[in-house]
Amino acid sequence: MTTRILLIDDDPELRTLLCDYLGRQGIEISTLHDAGALQQWLERDRPDVIVLDVLMPGVDGLTALGRLRASGDDIPVILLTGRSDDIDRIVGLEMGADDYIGKPFNPRELIARVEAILRRRRVSSSPAALEHREPFRFGRFTLDFESRTLKAADRSQILSATEFAMLKVFINHAMRTLTRERLIDLLYGPQDEHTDRGVDVQVWRLRQILETNPSSPRLIQTVRGRGYVFVPDGEQHVPQREYA
Template identity: 70%
Template sequence: MTTQILVVDDDAELRDLLRDYLVRQGIEVSVLHDAGGLERRIERERPDLIVLDLMMPGVDGLTALKQLRASGDDIPVIMLTARADDVDRIVGLELGADDYLGKPFNPRELLARVQAVLRRRRTIPSAAPEQREPFSFGRFRLDFQSRTLQQDDKPITLSGSEFALLKIFVNNPMRTLTRERLLELLHGPEYDGTDRGIDVQVWRLRRILETDPSAPRFIQTVRGRGYVFVPDGEQNAPGI
């Protein structure tokens, strides 16, 4: 099946460049010059992934992403930003972006990130045998088949990256995972991003799972090493 991508950017030259390059790689590409009609476009022709620019007139990329996730839509999104600081990138990850890429960039890098995000959505390798039956911990129940999380039988919306990270933790209980290992499991060994994004994603999961995210019980920090998932939420992991 051919991959379909929607590029949303007000820069006509960049839109044409990305469309021409990605089409040559066998990808179907459609474009939008702003995010105002994003939801209508998705309803009409659902892409496999959206490449979304941060800074656009009218509805900006962060607002469009927030609206998309608020509606329960979990379509993969890669954000583009020309800003040098990390603030908007971190906010984008917090809102549910799967990845981000700073401008200017080589189209080959975008293609690599698209492939990594889609690969992660399709299958997530783990350091231990994968859990397939629904997994319960605390007041939560994670269903791998439906990709859903419930708390006291009430559904909780997870973005694709949140589900992917939680699945890795659940598949590796009481196993300390370094930030580098988590990046590898999420994105593949070729990923060259920084480990700061992992901290942001862990923080987002803690806001969902923990009564007090500043004193986490389920996803605990192992000083100087990484993170560990404690299913019963009652004990301290080694090294804490």
């Protein structure tokens, strides 16, 4: 099946370059020069991934991303940011971006990032991958793997692909300390260029969903100088061994 990308960037040279390159790779790409008409576009056409520039006149990328997530739309979004704009990357991840790429970048990296996101989506929604997996109960929550739904007594919500992937990694390695490097390997594969800071932001997002008090987490605890540990019962964890 042909991958379909919507590129939103105000740089005409970049739009032309990516259209030419991605088109030669068999990828269907559409473009917008700003994000003002994004909602209307999505009402008539749904790409597989949105590639969204952060800095644009009019409706900027972060505003557009915020509107998408506020409406409940979990369509995959990759942000394009300047290499020095760490704050944009962090804020973008906190707001629900699936990934980010710093400018300038190699178009092959964009393809790799798109494929990684779509691969995680396919795996998380594949009936074969979810076969015989019973709902997992922890704390006050129940995770339904098949529907990607997190249920509690007072609410129920469908997790994004990124949130679901990270929670599943923690569940599969419960009570084991995971370094940030190991989390990157498990989530994105070896030799991926995600940073430790990016992992911290993804953990922060998951804590906002799971923890009664995110500033004093009980389910996803920090192991100082090592990484994170998932504690299903929410009791205080005393790490005995580091798992790299």
